[in-house]
Structure formats: structure tokens, C-alpha cells
Amino acid sequence: EVQLVQSGAEVKKPGESLKISCQAFGYSFTNYWIGWVRQMPGKGLEWMGIIYPGDSDTRYSPSFQGQVTISADKSISTAYLQWTSLKASDTAKYYCVRQRGILYGMDVWGQGTTVTVSS
Amino acid sequence: SYVLTQPPSVSVAPGQTARITCGGNNIGSKSVHWYQQKPGQAPVLVVYDDSDRPSGIPERFSGSNSGNTATLTISRVEAGDEADYYCQVWDSNSDHVVFGGGTKLTVL
Numbered sequence: 001e002v003q004l005v006q007s008g009a010e011v012k013k014p015g016e017s018l019k020i021s022c023q024a025f026g027y028s029f030t031n032y033w034i035g036w037v038r039q040m041p042g043k044g045l046e047w048m049g050i051i052y053p054g055d056s057d058t059r060y061s062p063s064f065q066g067q068v069t070i071s072a073d074k075s076i077s078t079a080y081l082q083w084t085s086l087k088a089s090d091t092a093k094y095y096c097v098r099q100r101g102i103l104y105g106m107d108v109w110g111q112g113t114t115v116t117v118s119s
Numbered sequence: 120s121y122v123l124t125q126p127p128s129v130s131v132a133p134g135q136t137a138r139i140t141c142g143g144n145n146i147g148s149k150s151v152h153w154y155q156q157k158p159g160q161a162p163v164l165v166v167y168d169d170s171d172r173p174s175g176i177p178e179r180f181s182g183s184n185s186g187n188t189a190t191l192t193i194s195r196v197e198a199g200d201e202a203d204y205y206c207q208v209w210d211s212n213s214d215h216v217v218f219g220g221g222t223k224l225t226v227l
Contacts, residue, residue, distance in 0.1 A: 044219075045162065045205050046218065047218060049215075061216070104152075105164045106162075109162055110161065
């Protein structure tokens with residue numbers, strides 16, 4: 001079965017760092033793009049960026065460029081989303097998604113990782 | 120940057136047809152994808168490339184795209200169709216994904 005399995009919920013303090021993960025199962029990890037989508041509480045979907053694990057080609061939304069880092073480890077079919085200094089405004093649910101190509105729809109979604117940043 | 124505009128809400132009676140629009144400048148030249156998100160769940164792709172359905176999505180879901188408006192049509196609406204719906208495109212000018220603001224479909 002094709003699926004993306006994300007790491008568990010996180011509770012952090014402002015200023016802390018965080019790396020969440022998304023592990024792919026059931027397909028060739030290096031042949032599809034993996035994107036990240038943010039959903040703040042009660043709000044809509046926001047695209048953060050995307051990576052092609054085959055060659056690590058990475059694109060970022062201007063809104064998130066410099067704020068997060070997207071990476072991937074082909075050896076364990078896992079993509080990551082990383083922050084070096086969290087803010088309260090990073091509190092949200094984060095989804096990883098699979099895309100056949102950058103023009104294509106997001107056909108597989110992870111279950112989401114809830115990140116709570118609070119002092 | 121490219122903007123997609125959706126109505127915040129659409130209401131329809133069971134058995135009727137719901138139409139959810141997604142407006143954007145010359146959106147007809149882009150491939151539009153639609154997602155359904157039920158409360159507490161991850162979104163699900165229901166229409167891709169304007170009008171194609173992934174396997175497992177009922178034929179009641181269809182899409183069209185022309186000019187400045189793309190439309191998701193849900194025929195014979197059921198209570199289980201109540202959800203938020205989002206349109207999405209890839210903007211080649213800015214080289215990134217754009218989502219519409221989402222439409223809450225209420226089944227009366």
C-alpha cells in the first residue's frame with residue numbers, strides 16, 4: 001500500500017529547533033516529489049515547498065523561504081521539514097504530500113504532524 | 120503572485136448539484152486540482168488535471184476549467200460530501216504551488 005507516515009505530535013518552546021519526518025512506503029521514493037503543506041488552526045492549506053528526492057531539487061514558497069529547510073534521505077525513503085528557531089506562529093498541522101511531478105495533483109497525503117509552540 | 124479565489128461557503132440540499140468555483144487569471148491555461156477535507160482528516164484528491172478522477176472517487180465528482188474559472192461539480196449531493204474543498208494549481212511564473220482559500224460545503 002502506498003502511504004506516507006509522518007512523525008508524531010510535537011510540543012516545543014519558542015526558540016527551539018525541530019525536525020519532523022515523513023516516511024514513504026509502497027512506491028519508489030526517488031521517482032516522486034514530496035511536498036509540505038501547512039494548515040494553521042481553523043485555516044486553509046498553505047504550500048511550503050517541495051523536494052525531488054532523486055536529485056534533491058528543492059523549491060520553496062516565498063512565504064517560507066529561509067524559515068524552514070526541506071530535505072530527504074533516499075536510503076530510508078524519508079523526507080524532513082526542519083526549523084532552527086520556532087515561533088508561536090508556527091503552531092499548525094503539517095502534511096507531507098506526494099506528487100508525480102510539480103504540475104500534478106497531490107495524490108497521497110500523510111496523516112499530518114501537529115506542532116504546538118508555546119512558552 | 121498568482122491568486123485563486125473561492126467562495127467561502129456553498130449550501131445545497133441532498134440530491135441536488137453543488138458547484139464550487141475557483142477563479143484565477145487565465146486559469147483555463149493551467150491544470151487545476153481539487154481536494155476534499157473532512158473535519159479532523161487529511162485532504163483527499165478528488166479531481167486532478169481539471170476533470171480526471173483518481174480511482175475510488177465517485178463519478179458524482181467532476182471538474183471543468185475554462186477562461187478565468189474552474190469548477191468542481193458534485194452531483195446528487197450526499198450528507199457525507201459535507202467538507203471543505205480546495206482548488207490548487209502550479210504557477211509556472213513563480214514556480215510554486217497555489218491553493219485557493221477553500222470552500223465549506225454545507226448539505227442542508
